[in-house]
Amino acid sequence: MAVQFDGGVVIGADTRTTTGAYIANRVTDKLTHIHDRIYCCRSGSAADTQAVADIVHQHAQVYTAIYGHAPPVATVAALFEKMCYENKDQLSAGIIVGGWDPEVGGSVYNIPLGGGIFRQPWAIGGSGSTYVYGYCDATYQEGWNEEQTLQFVKNTLALAMSRDGSSGGCIRMCVITKDKVERHFIPGNELPRFWEGKEVTGVEAVGLNAADMVIA
């Protein structure tokens, strides 16, 4: 998901890649660098999205070489949209572009499966997103600062990761502003936890963590 705020954009994603029900990678990095202040979140087929992102990354570099400045986020999003729309029959790619540019500030562009392009204040995607539309609609406010936006992204992702079998692992977030791109990582055992029901059959939950048992 990606959320715009005063000063930039926060993008975030879970870290799970599955082949069927097998979790092939539990620490994936789905936040992909396109340019200095432009990142994208990838969902759908990993191969498709990696290939498209690589090509757009190249286009962005060529743009910078020709024009002498970074491409606007809208331009990069248009490049993604061109690839995703023209190859819509072959691709399974849901991409969210988030970044900062000097003319507009922070902006978020959602490019779902068909290859349409939608600028939104906040955008969510991927299989887990369906479970958190209500939460996002109810919670989002305009005018948040960086801290509040981070909290929103963290909670949304944690809820989706809890419900959706295809989402999980850890949370990776990037804060993209004029000055820098700051990466955040939240390990799986530090995720926010929500209602999980009472103990089963009156049994006490034991605090046994996999981390407690180290095989030297």
Added chain:
Amino acid sequence: MEYNGGSVVAMIGKDCVAIASDLRLGQQSVGVAMNFEKVFPVNDKLYYGLPGLATDVYTLREQLRFRVNMYRMKEEREITPKTFTHLLSSTLYEKRFGPYFLEPVVAGLTTPTELEPKPKPFISTMDTIGCITTPKDFAVAGTAQDKLYGMAEGLWEPDLEPEDLFETISQTLLNAVDRDALSGWGAIVHVITHDKVITRQLRSRMD
């Protein structure tokens, strides 16, 4: 078998057995319940786990409750793990051409008798139509079966005391289900010894 998700593992220790399951009930990718137990007692020395289609979990549980009660009334004694395994097997084979979508796991301790003064702890597993296997070490079933095989093969060793068996079976279950998108959302472990059963819920990943 993969619609609701869920996994069970049982292990043999020194004069004890342990059986554990996750607590997830899902509908394909969406998780629905985090308190769906899959391991049930026959009596305080015999437990069995039913991973697979959730509706069949409940149906078979009730079927077995009936059959075990009838056995108890007629025989006027508790059923042994071995006999219970065979009872389960014939119940499944009755539905040979329209089976229950379950792969049960049984774990229990046999009470000593004159004929068998030092019985070995017992585990067994079977396929969906009742073919019995009686392994000497561990039994695994469910959507995380392949991962459970790997974990158990690596961690199990013979003659584990109850506390060590608890640690071993817990780590086997937790790390196997963490690689399976359809299992998890909590875990519960039962360790059965001759004087008591200790049941513990584990703090696990909830994704």
